[in-house]
Amino acid sequence: MINKKVVQSKVAHLRPGFQVLALTLIVGTGAFLYRGSPAVDQATIWVIYGLFAVSIDILWGYCGMLTFGQAVFFGLGAMCYAWTTTDTWFPHVDWNPALAGILLSILLPALLGLVLGYFLFYGKVRGPYFVIVTLALAFLMQALGNGWTKVFGGFMGFFGVPTASVELGGWSFGLTTPLTRYITVSLLLAGVVVVSARILRGPFGLRVAGVRDNDQRLEYLGTSTVKTKLVVFIGSAAIAGFAGALFASTSGFVSADLMGTLLSTEAVIWVAIGGRMTLIGAVLGAVVVRGFGYIISSIAVEYWTLFLGALFIFMVLFGSKGLWVIGGSAAARLSRLLEGRRGSRDIVENRTTGR
Amino acid sequence: MTLLKTEQLGVRFGGIWALRDFTVQVEQGAVHGFIGPNGSGKSTLFHLITGHYAPTTGEIYFKNTSLSNLTTDARARLGLTIKFQITSVFEGLTVLENVLLGLMGRRSPLSGFFSGTVAPADRDRALEILETVHLADRRDTLAGVLGHGEKCWLEIGMSLAAEPELLLLDEPASGMGREETKQTARLVRNLSGTRTIMVIEHDMEFVRAVADTITVLFKGELLTAGTYDDVKNDERVIDAYLGRGRKNG
Numbered sequence: 001m002i003n004k005k006v007v008q009s010k011v012a013h014l015r016p017g018f019q020v021l022a023l024t025l026i027v028g029t030g031a032f033l034y035r036g037s038p039a040v041d042q043a044t045i046w047v048i049y050g051l052f053a054v055s056i057d058i059l060w061g062y063c064g065m066l067t068f069g070q071a072v073f074f075g076l077g078a079m080c081y082a083w084t085t086t087d088t089w090f091p092h093v094d095w096n097p098a099l100a101g102i103l104l105s106i107l108l109p110a111l112l113g114l115v116l117g118y119f120l121f122y123g124k125v126r127g128p129y130f131v132i133v134t135l136a137l138a139f140l141m142q143a144l145g146n147g148w149t150k151v152f153g154g155f156m157g158f159f160g161v162p163t164a165s166v167e168l169g170g171w172s173f174g175l176t177t178p179l180t181r182y183i184t185v186s187l188l189l190a191g192v193v194v195v196s197a198r199i200l201r202g203p204f205g206l207r208v209a210g211v212r213d214n215d216q217r218l219e220y221l222g223t224s225t226v227k228t229k230l231v232v233f234i235g236s237a238a239i240a241g242f243a244g245a246l247f248a249s250t251s252g253f254v255s256a257d258l259m260g261t262l263l264s265t266e267a268v269i270w271v272a273i274g275g276r277m278t279l280i281g282a283v284l285g286a287v288v289v290r291g292f293g294y295i296i297s298s299i300a301v302e303y304w305t306l307f308l309g310a311l312f313i314f315m316v317l318f319g320s321k322g323l324w325v326i327g328g329s330a331a332a333r334l335s336r337l338l339e340g341r342r343g344s345r346d347i348v349e350n351r352t353t354g355r
Numbered sequence: 356m357t358l359l360k361t362e363q364l365g366v367r368f369g370g371i372w373a374l375r376d377f378t379v380q381v382e383q384g385a386v387h388g389f390i391g392p393n394g395s396g397k398s399t400l401f402h403l404i405t406g407h408y409a410p411t412t413g414e415i416y417f418k419n420t421s422l423s424n425l426t427t428d429a430r431a432r433l434g435l436t437i438k439f440q441i442t443s444v445f446e447g448l449t450v451l452e453n454v455l456l457g458l459m460g461r462r463s464p465l466s467g468f469f470s471g472t473v474a475p476a477d478r479d480r481a482l483e484i485l486e487t488v489h490l491a492d493r494r495d496t497l498a499g500v501l502g503h504g505e506k507c508w509l510e511i512g513m514s515l516a517a518e519p520e521l522l523l524l525d526e527p528a529s530g531m532g533r534e535e536t537k538q539t540a541r542l543v544r545n546l547s548g549t550r551t552i553m554v555i556e557h558d559m560e561f562v563r564a565v566a567d568t569i570t571v572l573f574k575g576e577l578l579t580a581g582t583y584d585d586v587k588n589d590e591r592v593i594d595a596y597l598g599r600g601r602k603n604g
Binding site for chain 2: 198199201202203204206207209210212213214216217218219220221222223224225227228231
């Protein structure tokens, strides 16, 4: 009895991971049935965007800091991967390019997050001012990337970025087929979601909620909101950078536009549509918007942005809680309805017994 | 023993001294009341102590340490928390979560980072505090939907949870009815003893019930200090409250 309870609570802790895996299973299968392997490769990108959306949800949904510059970290992560795998600067260094790229894609954005966050949060930049700074950052990095050809590839970007193949000891792992890529990316996403959800459910998550709700009150109780925000900002930057590296490995093409405003703002829309403050909602938003985008683009490209805009306005007006929450309550209502039909005899019996 | 003292403390906003040349000592374990007409500098004093305002002149010493170079949160970690004049709680969080945030206030932001849950001991302690502030049965209610009096108590409970040595209460009974005011006075009285409390209040009944010492401020300056009876019979205090003390225009 007790053992069963322990097992149950462990499953409850892993639940966000299972939700993510169930979602990716459905999406992957759907994509394969729709257009076969090439569609699965597309779906891999959507799942990576889902991971990117998670990084925004942590910062915006949980900590209340809206950002229009998150793609800076995503693009920088992608650049890191492209630099190490298409390396021409250190030809004599013997390293594992993919692994080094992935590590760098986590560390460098985290470092940038630390430096930026330090000045922004100690400088008491908050609310709309924070949003504007992040937007300016995205413009800046995009311009820098497009201008500084030698480092960021300029308008041409980096072509032919190889897919990750990691060799450790005698063990090698290559993401050579669409299916292995899709599965690996899904598992990594689930892992990040499980760890993030655990942190956000614990004492640190409560502090983050305190920052979102009333950061001044929190400060007067002794918690350094600057440090709390900094940890969230760095963590979020690291996740975005990691997603960027996965993107580079999967798509094989990296350009400075990945660091820019377009992807930054679109990703915020994913989170708004999917649902803030549920990590799975952010993933859902990214996958649904990009998935529908893929289907609609193959029918009529010109209507894609129109569709995205209409969906965003619709969600803001009628579904500010996001698809995940709306879907959940709709499912609950449906199951109650079905239950009601099946259980109508029970109700009659209960009525006679007076319950 | 003196827990907190100010020396020639003053702050100026534009041409107006909100507080000027103010020296006071707060004894450990005492309930120290601060009264005075509106705009006499009581809340300003509290804001200077918490670090919300920086003083123009003078120093504040807490536990014989100067507070000058400490941020708001560092001062709170040193052991002083405040209930604001305008009640401020985490409206979107539950009552229990509010108190838990107070409880965790003096710890490192990263304590229990990967634990995934709030420690049972902390939960128990938080429930104990909710018991003292009469909110035990509202623990899962969102703080935003509490009544005014309940919010005040929650804020006191939250500030209490951080285990402060000095608790600042800025008008804890404002806007409360008679019964609630009495209850709050009893609560404040019960909290004293181990803790030092500085309290601002306009309700003289309340002040009489809770305060050991009273300091009277007027126009940003110290007018007089003493016990309730000393202060009550002081001509200058009566003049100040009745508005007859305008010697300097």
